[in-house]
Amino acid sequence: MTRHIHPFNGGIHPDEHKAESNATPIVAMPLLPRYVVPMRQHIGTPARPVVQVGDRVLAGQIIGAAEGQVSVAVHAPTSGLVTAIEPRAAPHPSGLFDLAVVIDADGEDRPVNTQPGDWRQLDPAALRQRVRELGIAGLGGAVFPSHIKLNPGHAQQIHTLILNGAECEPWITCDDRLMRERAVEVLQGAEIMRHLLNAQRLIVGVEDNKPEAMAALRQAAEAHHIACEIANVPTRYPSGGGKQLAYLLTGVEVPSGKLSSDVGMQVFNVGTAYSLFRALTADEALTRRIVTVTGHVARPGNFEARIGTPLSALIAAAGGALPGSSGEIIGGPMMGFDLMDMAAPLTKAVNCIIIKSPALFPPKPAALPCIRCGACARACPVELQPFELYWYSRAKEFGKAQSYNLFDCIECGCCSFVCPSHIPLVDYYRFAKAEIWEREREKNASDQARERHEFKTFRQEREKQEKAEKFAKAAEANKTKASADGTAPPQGEDIEAAKKKAILEAAMARAQRAREGVTPKNTENLPAAVEKDIAEIEARRMQANVPPSEQSAPAP
Numbered sequence: 001m002t003r004h005i006h007p008f009n010g011g012i013h014p015d016e017h018k019a020e021s022n023a024t025p026i027v028a029m030p031l032l033p034r035y036v037v038p039m040r041q042h043i044g045t046p047a048r049p050v051v052q053v054g055d056r057v058l059a060g061q062i063i064g065a066a067e068g069q070v071s072v073a074v075h076a077p078t079s080g081l082v083t084a085i086e087p088r089a090a091p092h093p094s095g096l097f098d099l100a101v102v103i104d105a106d107g108e109d110r111p112v113n114t115q116p117g118d119w120r121q122l123d124p125a126a127l128r129q130r131v132r133e134l135g136i137a138g139l140g141g142a143v144f145p146s147h148i149k150l151n152p153g154h155a156q157q158i159h160t161l162i163l164n165g166a167e168c169e170p171w172i173t174c175d176d177r178l179m180r181e182r183a184v185e186v187l188q189g190a191e192i193m194r195h196l197l198n199a200q201r202l203i204v205g206v207e208d209n210k211p212e213a214m215a216a217l218r219q220a221a222e223a224h225h226i227a228c229e230i231a232n233v234p235t236r237y238p239s240g241g242g243k244q245l246a247y248l249l250t251g252v253e254v255p256s257g258k259l260s261s262d263v264g265m266q267v268f269n270v271g272t273a274y275s276l277f278r279a280l281t282a283d284e285a286l287t288r289r290i291v292t293v294t295g296h297v298a299r300p301g302n303f304e305a306r307i308g309t310p311l312s313a314l315i316a317a318a319g320g321a322l323p324g325s326s327g328e329i330i331g332g333p334m335m336g337f338d339l340m341d342m343a344a345p346l347t348k349a350v351n352c353i354i355i356k357s358p359a360l361f362p363p364k365p366a367a368l369p370c371i372r373c374g375a376c377a378r379a380c381p382v383e384l385q386p387f388e389l390y391w392y393s394r395a396k397e398f399g400k401a402q403s404y405n406l407f408d409c410i411e412c413g414c415c416s417f418v419c420p421s422h423i424p425l426v427d428y429y430r431f432a433k434a435e436i437w438e439r440e441r442e443k444n445a446s447d448q449a450r451e452r453h454e455f456k457t458f459r460q461e462r463e464k465q466e467k468a469e470k471f472a473k474a475a476e477a478n479k480t481k482a483s484a485d486g487t488a489p490p491q492g493e494d495i496e497a498a499k500k501k502a503i504l505e506a507a508m509a510r511a512q513r514a515r516e517g518v519t520p521k522n523t524e525n526l527p528a529a530v531e532k533d534i535a536e537i538e539a540r541r542m543q544a545n546v547p548p549s550e551q552s553a554p555a556p
Contacts, residue, residue, distance in 0.1 A: 003203070003231045006251035008244050010381040011236045012414050014170050014334070016209060021292050021300040022173035026181060028304045029317060033105055035077045035308030036345040037063065038090050038098040042137040043144050044070030049101055055082045058112040060285045063101045066132055072145045073135045075285040076103055077306035079110040088343070091311065091330050091350050095340035103308070114283035124196050127280065134279040135286040135348075140164060140240070140269030141331065143349045146276065149266060150196040160265045161199040162249060163190050163273055165206040165213060166233060166240035169332030172352040174290040175270050177302045179206070179213035183220035186270050189277030191226060197266055202228040204270075205245050209235045237334065238412040242267040244381055256408050271351075289348060293318040295355035296325045309346040311339065311353060321355045329354040333361070334413040368421040376415035376425060382408050386415040390425050393432035398439070401432050474502070 040046035047064030057063060057076040064074030080103045087097035119127060132147040152158045163186070167175040179186060187204075194202050206214045217230045233239055233248050243254045246265050254260050260267055271290065278284040287307050291314060294300035298319025305314055315321060315328075328339040331352055339353070376386035385404055392401035406429060415425045 003229060003249065004251075005231075005233060005248055007234070007236075008239075008247050008381055009383055010379050010414060011238065011244075012379055012417055013235070014237060014417065016235070017171045017294070018173050018176070018209065021171070021294040021302060022176050024301045026177050026290055026302045026304050027317070029306065029309060029314070031078060031105060031107065031109055032306075032309060032313060034310075035080075035103045035105065035306060036088050036100050036310070036343075037074060037077065037103065037308040038088065038100045038345065038347055039064045039074055040090065040098045041074060041135075041143065041307070041348045042072055043142060044068065046099065047071060047074040049085050049099070051082050051085070051101060053082055053085060056080075057082060057103060058110050060112040060114070060287060062133070062285075063103075070145055070148065072132050072137050072147070073285070074101075075135055075287050075307075076101075077287045077308045078103065078105045079108050080105040088345070089341035091339060091344040091347060093337035093340075100345070116281060116283040119192060119280040120195075127192075127196060131276065131279060134284070136272065136276055136279055137286070137348050138269055139271035139275060139289060139348060139351065141335070141349065141351060146268070146272060149261070149268070150193060152197050157264050158197040158199050158261060158266050160201045160203065160250065161190065161194050161197055162246055162260075162265055162267045163202065163204040163228075163270055164240055164242070164245055164267055165204055165210070165217070165270045166245055167210070168207060168235070168237045168240035169334050169336075169352075170237075171294050171354050172292050172332050173294075174292045174302050174351050176210050176213050178274060178290055179210070179270055180216050182274055183213075183216040184224060185277045186274050187217065187220050187224065187226045187228060188281075189273030189275070190228065190268070192276055192280055193266075193268060193273060199266070202226075203249050204228055204230045205233050205239075205249050206230065207235045207239060208232050238381055238410070238414070241381065241410055241412065243410075256405055286348065289346070289351075291346060291350055292352040293355075294352070295329075296322050296357035296360060297355050298322060305346050307346055307348060310342075311344055311346060311350075312342045314346065314353060315342075315355065322357070324357050325355050326358055326361070327356045329356060329361075334417065335411060364424075365422045367423045370421055370423060373420060375418045375420065379414040379418045381412060381414060382410060384409060386425055389432075390423065390428050393428040396432075396435070398432055398436050402436065406432060406436075 039049060045068040048067045049063065050065045051057060051063045056079075058079045059076060061076045062073050063076050063082070066073050082101060083104050084102035086100065086102070088100040088102070090096070090098040090100070092098070122130070128147040128150055131150060132145065136146040137143040138146060138149070165175055165179055167173070190202055190204070204217055206217065214230055214232060220226070221228050221230065231249055233245070238244055239248060242260055246260045246267060247253055250265065252263050252265065254263055275286050275289075279286065288304055289307065290302055290304050292302050293314050297315065301318060303314055303317055311328075328342075329336045330339050330350055331337065333354065336352070336354070370387055370390065372387055374387070377384070380386055388404050389401055389406055389409065392398070392404065393406075409429050411426050411429060413426050416423070419425060
C-alpha cells in the first residue's frame with residue numbers, strides 16, 4: 001500500500017547535483033598521523049576534557065565527558081599520545097576557535113576494551129545513558145544529543161517514529177550511499193529507537209530521486225522481517241526538514257513554537273540510526289562519520305572519516321581542488337557556510353564539503369531594495385512573511401519580528417534563493433535571533449543581579465532587626481534586674497551608653513582571646529634589659545584590658 005503524501009506549501013527545486021558524488025561506493029579514509037578533536041560537537045554544553053597532555057589514549061576512549069544534561073561524550077578516534085589541549089580552528093560560521101584535544105596517532109589503532117552485550121537486556125533508562133556515554137548525536141546537521149530525543153517522557157506519547165532519508169539539499173549524498181550500502185544496519189538502528197520510544201509505527205521517508213536507496217531499504221526490511229513502511233516523498237526542498245517531513249508523511253501539522261514530539265512523532269536521521277546500531281550492538285563510540293566531498297574537485301565521492309580528520313585531508317582524498325577553485329562550503333549550498341580555515345577538523349556536524357568555483361557558484365550580485373513582490377512568502381515552507389521579518393530585523397525592531405514568528409523560521413534559505421533583489425534574507429533573521437538571545441542572556445543576568453541585591457538588602461535589614469531585638473531583650477532584662485534591686489532602671493541616654501559599653505567590652509574580649517592565642521616568636525636568649533622592658537609592656541597591656549569597674553585604685 002502506497003502512503004498518501006500531504007504536500008506542504010512553499011519549497012523550491014534547485015539543481016540537485018547529486019550525480020557527481022553518488023555513483024561510487026563509500027571510501028574509508030586511511031589512518032592519519034594527527035587528529036584534532038573539538039570538545040564542541042553538539043548542541044548544548046561542550047564536553048569537558050578528561051585527559052591531560054602526555055596521556056596515552058586508545059581508540060574509542062572517552063577524552064571529553066558530557067557536561068550537563070544537553071551534552072554527550074567525545075572519544076579518541078585512534079590510539080596515540082595527547083600532545084595538546086588548546087583552542088584550535090573549528091568548522092563554524094563564526095570562524096572562532098574551540099577547545100580541542102590533539103592526538104598524535106601511534107599507528108597501532110588499538111581499541112579500548114569493550115564488552116558488547118544484548119541491548120534488549122537493558123532497561124530504557126540505562127540504554128539512553130549508554131547512548132550519551134557513546135557520544136551519539138544527530139548526524140543530519142543539528143547534532144542534538146540523541147539520548148534526549150529518545151526519551152518519550154512520562155506521558156509515553158510518541159506513537160510514530162520517522163526516519164529521515166530525504167537528504168533534500170543539493171550536492172549532499174552521504175545519506176544516499178549509507179542507505180544503499182548499509183540498509184540493514186540503518187533499519188536495525190531504527191528498531192532500537194522504536195523500542196526506546198515505545199512507538200507503534202516506523203516510517204522511513206526517502207525522496208524519489210534515490211530509487212537505489214529505497215530498493216535497498218525495502219529489501220532489507222523484507223529479508224530481516226522489520227516492520228516498517230518505506231515511503232516515497234517528492235523531491236522538493238526542504239522536504240528533509242523535520243516538521244516538513246512529518247507533515248508530508250502524516251498530514252499532521254506541528255503548531256507554532258512546538259516540536260514534532262509534541263504531536264506524538266519523533267524524527268531521526270538515517271545516519272543517526274546507523275551510529276546508534278553500532279553503539280549498542282558493538283559498543284562502538286561515535287568516532288567516524290560519512291561525509292560528501294564534491295564540487296570543483298577531481299574525484300567527488302563519499303568518505304568514511306574519523307572525527308578530527310583535517311578537512312584539507314578529505315579534500316586531498318577527493319583528488320584535491322581543481323585549478324580555479326574559489327573557496328569551500330561546509331554543508332549544503334542552502335544552509336551551509338563558508339569554511340574559514342582549512343586547518344579545521346571534521347566534526348559530527350559536518351556532512352559535506354563543497355569546493356566552489358566561479359562556474360558552479362557565481363559571485364552573488366549586490367543586494368537591491370525590497371520590491372515587496374511576495375516571492376519569498378510563496379516559497380516559505382513554514383508559511384511566514386519573510387519580507388516583514390526582513391524589515392523588522394533590519395530596523396532592529398526585534399519585538400515586532402518575534403510577533404511575526406521569527407523563531408519558527410528554519411533558515412532553509414528558500415526566501416533568499418527566490419528573492420529577485422538578491423537580499424540575503426536569512427542573514428538578517430540569524431542576526432535578529434542572535435540579538436534576541438543576547439538580550440535574553442543580559443536580562444537573565446540583570447534579573448539574577450537584582451535578586452542578589454534584594455536578598456542582600458533583606459539580609460542586612462533582618463540582621464539589624466535581630467540586633468535591635470537582642471538589645472531590647474537586654475534592656476528589658478536590665479529593667480527587670482533594676483526593679484528587683486530597687487534601683488532606677490536606665491532611661492534614654494543611659495540605655496544607649498549601656499549598649500555601647502556592652503559592644504566595647506565584647507570587642508575587647510574578642511581581642512584578648514585573639515592575643516592569648518598568639519605565641520611570641522624569637523624571644524629566646526634575650527638580654528635581661530630587653531626581658532624587663534617586655535614584662536613592663538605586658539603588665540601595662542594586661543592592666544589596659546581589665547574593665548574599668550574591676551581596676552584597683554592606684555596605691556597612694
